[in-house]
Amino acid sequence: MAATDAPATPEELKTRIEAGIPGATAAVTGDGHHFNAVVSAPAFQGLSRIAQHRLVYDVFGAEVGDRIHALSIQTKAKAAETENSA
Amino acid sequence: MSDDQTTQIREAIQSAITENPVILFMKGTPDQPMCGFSARTVAILQSVGKPFAAVNILPDPRIRQELSGLSDWPTIPQLFIDGEFVGGCDIVTEMYESGELQHALGVEDDAGNGQAAPEAQAQEPAPLTIENRL
8 A cells, every 4th residue: 555654745646546446536736735536426326425425535545544644525416427438 | 351341431432422422532522622633523512502412532542442343433533413423523523614504503504593503502512431431
C-alpha cells in the first residue's frame, strides 16, 4: 500500500478512486488535508448512500482521518458506459 | 489491562446508541464543536428542532476506535437514529436538504405543524459524555 508521508494531493485521490472503483469518475478538490470528492460509478447503483460512501472510504483504508485528514464525499450512481460512444 | 477498559468503552457506546433515539458522536460538544463537520451536523440537528444526545469522542482515542469498529465508518461525526447508523456530515447534509432527515426524525418540515416548531421545542440537547456513563 501507499506507505508514504508525502502530502496527499487531489490528483492522487482522483487516480486512486478511479483505479479502486470500476468505472468510477471522480472530481477531487482539496488542500492536502481536507478533500472533497464527487464520485460517480456504476457500482453505486442499488446501494444505499452509506454503502456508496463506504466504497470510496475503502479505497483509502486507515489513511482516512490520518494522512487524509478529512474526506467529504458526494456519490452518484451512473449507468455503465456500454453505449455506442465509440 | 486496557482490554477491559476498551470493552467497557465499546459497551458504553453500544448502550448509548441503544438508549438514545437520536445520538451524535462528534468532536467537541454541541456548544463547542471542535471541527467544522461536527459543527455543521449539530447546526442541522438544531435547526430540525429534534433533541439529541451527543458524545464527545475527543477525550479518549479509544472511543473513536471502538465507534468506527462498530459502525464500519472511518470519520466523525456519526449520527445514529433509533439505533441505526445514518451517516456522517455529508450524508446528513444531503438528507437534510432532501427532507429525508426530517422524515427519519419524525419532524416533517411542515409549517402547519405548530407542535414541532423549533422555537416551541427549545428543549436542551442532553450532552452525554462517555466518561460519566462508565
